[in-house]
Amino acid sequence: MFKMIWNIAKTEMQMLFYSPVAWFILVAFGIQAGMQFVDQLQNTVHSQEMGYIPYGCTQRLFSVYWGGVFVIMQKYLYFYIPLLTMGLVSKDISSGAIRLLYSSPITNFQIIVGKFFSMMIYGLLMIGLLFLFVLCSWGFVKDFDLPLVLTGLLGLYLLICAYAAIGVFMSSLTSYPIVAAIGTLAVLMILNMIGGWWQEYDLVRDVTYWLAISGRCDEFVRGLICSEDLLYFIIVIVLFLALTIIRLNAVRQKVRFSITLSKNLGVIFLSCFLGYLSSLPSLKVYSDVTATKQNTLTPNSQEIVAKLDGGVTITTYINVLEPSGSWFAAYNFLKPDMERFEQYMRFKPDMKLKYVYYYDTTANSNLDRQFPGKSLREKMCEVCKIYGLDSNRFMSPEEIRAKIDLSGENNTFVRQIVRENGEKAWLRIYNDMQRFPSEREISAAFKRMVMKLPIVGMLGGHGERSLIGGKDRDYSLFANEKTFRSALMNQGFDVQSVSLTHAVPEDINIIVISDMREWLTSEEEANLQQYIDRGGNLFILGEPKRREIMNPLFAKFGFELTNGLLVKRDSNLQADVILSRVTREAVDNISYEFEVMASRHWVLSTPSVAGLEQIADKGYKVIPMFKTDSTGVWNELETTDFVDDVVRLNPEVGEQEKQYATVVALSRKQNGKEQKIILTGDADCISNGEFGRRILRAQASNYTLITGGFYWLSDGEVPIDIRRPDLPDDHVYVSGSCFKMIKWLFVALLPILLVFGGMFVWIRRKGR
Numbered sequence: 001m002f003k004m005i006w007n008i009a010k011t012e013m014q015m016l017f018y019s020p021v022a023w024f025i026l027v028a029f030g031i032q033a034g035m036q037f038v039d040q041l042q043n044t045v046h047s048q049e050m051g052y053i054p055y056g057c058t059q060r061l062f063s064v065y066w067g068g069v070f071v072i073m074q075k076y077l078y079f080y081i082p083l084l085t086m087g088l089v090s091k092d093i094s095s096g097a098i099r100l101l102y103s104s105p106i107t108n109f110q111i112i113v114g115k116f117f118s119m120m121i122y123g124l125l126m127i128g129l130l131f132l133f134v135l136c137s138w139g140f141v142k143d144f145d146l147p148l149v150l151t152g153l154l155g156l157y158l159l160i161c162a163y164a165a166i167g168v169f170m171s172s173l174t175s176y177p178i179v180a181a182i183g184t185l186a187v188l189m190i191l192n193m194i195g196g197w198w199q200e201y202d203l204v205r206d207v208t209y210w211l212a213i214s215g216r217c218d219e220f221v222r223g224l225i226c227s228e229d230l231l232y233f234i235i236v237i238v239l240f241l242a243l244t245i246i247r248l249n250a251v252r253q254k255v256r257f258s259i260t261l262s263k264n265l266g267v268i269f270l271s272c273f274l275g276y277l278s279s280l281p282s283l284k285v286y287s288d289v290t291a292t293k294q295n296t297l298t299p300n301s302q303e304i305v306a307k308l309d310g311g312v313t314i315t316t317y318i319n320v321l322e323p324s325g326s327w328f329a330a331y332n333f334l335k336p337d338m339e340r341f342e343q344y345m346r347f348k349p350d351m352k353l354k355y356v357y358y359y360d361t362t363a364n365s366n367l368d369r370q371f372p373g374k375s376l377r378e379k380m381c382e383v384c385k386i387y388g389l390d391s392n393r394f395m396s397p398e399e400i401r402a403k404i405d406l407s408g409e410n411n412t413f414v415r416q417i418v419r420e421n422g423e424k425a426w427l428r429i430y431n432d433m434q435r436f437p438s439e440r441e442i443s444a445a446f447k448r449m450v451m452k453l454p455i456v457g458m459l460g461g462h463g464e465r466s467l468i469g470g471k472d473r474d475y476s477l478f479a480n481e482k483t484f485r486s487a488l489m490n491q492g493f494d495v496q497s498v499s500l501t502h503a504v505p506e507d508i509n510i511i512v513i514s515d516m517r518e519w520l521t522s523e524e525e526a527n528l529q530q531y532i533d534r535g536g537n538l539f540i541l542g543e544p545k546r547r548e549i550m551n552p553l554f555a556k557f558g559f560e561l562t563n564g565l566l567v568k569r570d571s572n573l574q575a576d577v578i579l580s581r582v583t584r585e586a587v588d589n590i591s592y593e594f595e596v597m598a599s600r601h602w603v604l605s606t607p608s609v610a611g612l613e614q615i616a617d618k619g620y621k622v623i624p625m626f627k628t629d630s631t632g633v634w635n636e637l638e639t640t641d642f643v644d645d646v647v648r649l650n651p652e653v654g655e656q657e658k659q660y661a662t663v664v665a666l667s668r669k670q671n672g673k674e675q676k677i678i679l680t681g682d683a684d685c686i687s688n689g690e691f692g693r694r695i696l697r698a699q700a701s702n703y704t705l706i707t708g709g710f711y712w713l714s715d716g717e718v719p720i721d722i723r724r725p726d727l728p729d730d731h732v733y734v735s736g737s738c739f740k741m742i743k744w745l746f747v748a749l750l751p752i753l754l755v756f757g758g759m760f761v762w763i764r765r766k767g768r
Helices: 002-017 020-049 057-062 069-085 090-095 097-103 108-140 146-171 177-196 202-211 227-253 257-278 299-306 331-347 365-370 376-387 397-403 439-448 476-480 522-533 544-555 584-589 593-599 703-713 736-767
Strands: 224-226 286-288 312-319 352-358 414-419 424-428 455-459 494-498 508-514 537-541 559-561 565-568 577-582 604-607 612-614 621-627 633-636 661-670 673-680
Touching (some): 002 020, 020 057, 020 108, 020 736, 057 146, 069 108, 069 177, 090 097, 108 146, 108 227, 108 736, 202 257, 331 352, 352 397, 508 703, 544 559, 577 593, 584 593, 584 621, 593 703, 612 661, 661 703
Parallel strands (some): 312 352, 508 537, 537 673
Antiparallel strands (some): 312 414, 565 633, 577 621
């Protein structure tokens, strides 16, 4: 049987390469892939020559970037395959050769598998052309990630085979090759689009989404082998080959239509059932072949998920009347949204995802303008009409309020995580470009449920910055703004007000003292000293105009705020807006967060800041975190109007031009633990107003002081460390002359060799 299949495949390959179509496709495919490869290589080389480190050169050339060779070529494969398969069976039908095959001792199974096998061989030739680019890159890319590209080639090959199986089936339906090609394109178009069809029906949604062939190769290209995707291609290939065999049997044996239809439906049903089984999270198997396991949760997240014993349900609440509610409530939003938790379900397959749709009052001023005078339900119905939604899906305000109180979340898009033991946590979306939570925020929400996380106490009662106020000077964004990604509450901390009128509770791990307007009472000072003596951590934010109040507090740690206000003569910024830069000591000793800040030359914007100077040794290890420039900065003692006046350095009145520390970290061993303290000379740097400041000269990243500083203060508990190792393939050994040689090799020489190969075969055949 195998010999007969091979003979048919060999005959088909001979006929294919005796025609110009096969050679034309190879030439066109090679030119397109070569040009894409050369463009990506050129971009990488130019980036390297400009001084940038091209991390992930392998991915730049082949996979995740928009211009990667594999990413681009998989989008165009469906143009090539129908031209190859359109005559596989149809030419035999039109010429009558199919009757000769029927009269021979060859089964329909052997005929179809043999013809498909010829397409598999041709697909290997196409993959072979891409493999030439891989071999070339392997030679000049440092630490080339070969498993990544080999997995991508496997995905592309499976995609070619799936397209070929569909083409074989369509070719069996007609005697006209052109009709078969058009039919193949139509089926491929349907399979690319079907993932978005009938999403409003729960039962049909899973089937149509699984049937979609679009994106099936993406995980392979990114270096992740998933059993669901692998089985998808196998099932699709077997399905269409089986349908082709049933079709030929019906013609050859003159089987009744009802029997043929039942066989076709049975094969389709079986394929869908197997596909459903393969998509079950508990049955999926994964293999991440990338060098740094980029497609897998980081070890810290895996450790957190491993502690989530028992059932976990994530319920998403969607209010159709909120500004983006119509998008969240759209039927096509559901399945892609579920994929956000794919990496977590890989390690906890029993995790359940639920969606609840409702309508209720929310901050959406457009509703009143669009639908004036209408009731809440009428507004909901109007929105449903506009966006084609079923109004019966949405629970009324009374129904949703009886189920859960979402007023604290302003009735906006939110997820509630509930464990089997009753523990709960919120997961929100944020007011930034990314919008949805990343691995850091999701893992922080899970971590709340498996361990006791640090509690931050915000001191009040002395004119400090408010953790709930909305003024520019307040700290609501930094502390508990639900839509701000870097807010402490979204990174795993609990934030609450604390008073020193009594002893600080034992569960308070960090106290924030900001810009006090009046000094502590003796009782309060004693309670603060008790907290310090027990080794409690502190984040103290001073302000130049509160120097007399704050200096006694700074003095407890051997520091004081310098006299005057730090200024810098700058044409772009107001003189009293100082851009402080992170120190190497902070990068090495405080948090990895500051490494990114340093490498990208981000700054800390500190308006109206005083310098910090050490006046005594209190036994702390001192780590300067942020410093000003070493020149052009001084403590201004005379000028007070920084808008209209011009600042001038006057050493005679005590003004000193030098480098000043604006943020300092202190640590010591105290009461059996490491006590950590951060001092700043500016209380505005993490205020609501400063997060909205637009820096003209450099990129301000004040939120890094929050994430990096509190990571250190919480002993690395939160924010979650989701770092991955740097990609090792960060250099290409290609010079300008070498690049030109590579360009001509793949864009010109390789296609010319293919053309000459086709001409040689054609001339040799003519000679025979």
